[in-house]
Amino acid sequence: MNQQHVAVIGGGIVGLAVAERAARLGHRVTVLEKEDHWAAHQTGHNSGVIHAGPYYKPGSLKATMCTAGNRSMAAFAEEHGIPFEICGKLIVAVDDDELPRLNALHERALANGVPVALLSASDARAYEPNVACVAALRVETTGIIDYAAVSVKLSELAREAGAEMLLSTPVQDVRVTGSGVEVIHDRGVVEADLLINCAGLHSDRIARMAGLTPAARIIPFRGEYYELAEAKRDLVRGLIYPVPDPSLPFLGVHLTRMIDGSVHAGPNAVTALAREGYSWRDIRVREAAGDLTYPGFVKMASRNIPLGINEVWRSFSQRAFAKSLARLVPAIARDDIVRAGAGVRAQAIARDGSLVDDFLIQRAPHQVHVLNAPSPAATASLEIARSLTKTAGLET
Template sequence: MDTYDVVIIGGGIVGLATAYQLHQTHPGVRCAIVEKEDAVASHQTGRNSGVIHSGIFYTPGSLKAENCRKGRKQLVDFCEQYGVDYDVCGKVIVAATDAEVPELERIREKGRKNQIACTRIGPERLRELEPHTRGVAALHVPSSGIVDYIGMAQAMAHVVQEHGYDVYTGAAVQALDVTADGVVCHTTAGSVRGRLVVNCAGLYADKIAQMSGQDPQAQIVPFRGEYYELVPERQHLCNNLIYPVPNPDFPFLGVHFTRMIEGHVECGPSAVLAFAREGYTFTDVNWPELWETLTYPGFVKLSAKHWRKGLYEMVQSLSKETYVRAAQHLIPEVTSDDLVPSPSGVRAQAVRRDGTLVDDFLIRATDRVVNVINAASPAATASLQIGTHIMDTYLTPRIERVGLQQQPVDVQ
């Protein structure tokens, strides 16, 4: 059985960014990453909208706001250094009606408190930026952009492997044995031992936390984001990123238009309950996981409170006509013929037993295991700063306590 100083569970962008920052700050520490799929970035990282978020939507002072703002700069620097495709193209957040203007102003105030440059613009300037979008007012946020997150994750994996880290793929964690001096991770590819473990398992982060002996105090509920994309001859309808004013009661931003780094334009997503934690289509059903979700008190309470919104999202999922109407809220000339289905993603959303959504990053730790329980959007944008936060707050004190540091730390 191979033994390491640190084992990171999960080869998504948060796990890889944590490994990258571990190498930057503690180059003498031996580390392995265990990933259950055959390649890194196979789930949330490789199936998201590809947006570099500015952080404007998040509560000032929250981990999301702070890590997103700092992480965005680190992301751009990383992409420049390692040749990952990105484009800081800016976005507009559009108030389509007068009723949406007060919320638009609240978002602008969040932007001010989060130190994010944004400008309120009128219909004429909006038409200059996005000629086919209609609204009574908008916010222009120049720091938003688009990026190749799969390429970024692959670059991180390459860097850490070059420096001696092992990346095990096809290694699904089945159990953890936590002892006074380490943790044995039993996987489908064999067992590895780490003196410290970081759980970045995304859709299964709560399960891994339970294996470590910690009550996550929340359960992951999977929400599928369903997308369409504009047919090639209609991609000119969107120049960059066009967002609606979101419903402040939900963590989802609503149907929006995104120019992807590859050049096509996505529209979406809807947000419906997935029938499996990796349920990327309506017919992907894992009955034990679905039963666990439907009987979880937190989901029952959440559904009872927001059943109208949930029903609307389900109707939007099943009815293209309803989906098109949501898209027309931003670009009136979009028609059903302009949109074709695009691959879906699943968001790992932590829900507390009282039915409230965990609206911030949630990281909890035991003596030997650091559990990243909730790291939904903007975790990809913030990944490098999340890695820094994990290092500074959790790993470095433990590394020093158990005597893993083998050479002087070069903090970058």
């Protein structure tokens, strides 16, 4: 196997996992990240869950990589001394109308090989005494971790293996040559045999720079979080999730005990007005105009007007947010939650308005573009890296 020069765009957990693996395999690697630190966006703003994989279509990339990633991420953390905990979680049906969806999720989890058990309401309260439900699904292998810490360790390992790690280096253009690619940045040019685009919120833009027509457009959705006040943290022991609506890409507002002991609540989901729009004040007119007039977004939004209005209202109303949480844990009141920041999800939407459900990877000569890698991409990051390096011919 010949050594190749691999240019990785993006210093989130997927890009760093790819860089670490490629460098460890003996390839020359250059990572370009526009921010001044690693895991600056999606990776550094998520809820820190090591997902088990009950939600995803059997046989999909999400399903297979998540279940494998659940094991490999825990093993990586243990090997490198990164704090984590396999604590399990409850997915709860609050009323009888949700039972068919809970039962369907149980069947899907079993098909994916995820250790799960259906519980009665009383059995569920043995795990979470304050939960409200008529039944629940216990997912044993769900865990919690700090993915920013994982990313820092991956960056250190990649550097130790010889990778060139460039922070504060925004990509300005990509030129395809006969033998590879040239990645132009503000301080020079990286000439590489292979480009791997892991740019997350900007992945479709990088693909267009490289001359491709992306199969979907990234639309940013902001997820806003609260956390339980310190005096109320004992209302939640672990992780409590609602039964998800399978027609939506989001799991719904949930409660997650973090590795530092705090309990995060959320996120909701509203359209961001910038690719990195962490608040309503973050507006980039050109970005927003392009995203909001994209035919796929218009079609998707027109089918979900009531849902969108509800999400926007909850964004502004702490009382409404608390009410959503009280469906799961009735003891939570408005004054029991405090604002805790936000994250922005890069959601790929096809031109026909359909939400891209699975990981989306688009290839061209000398190029690999990761165009859709939302949750559970952090959980699956080591498996995504393994798959990409194999299919790109970087390992046998």
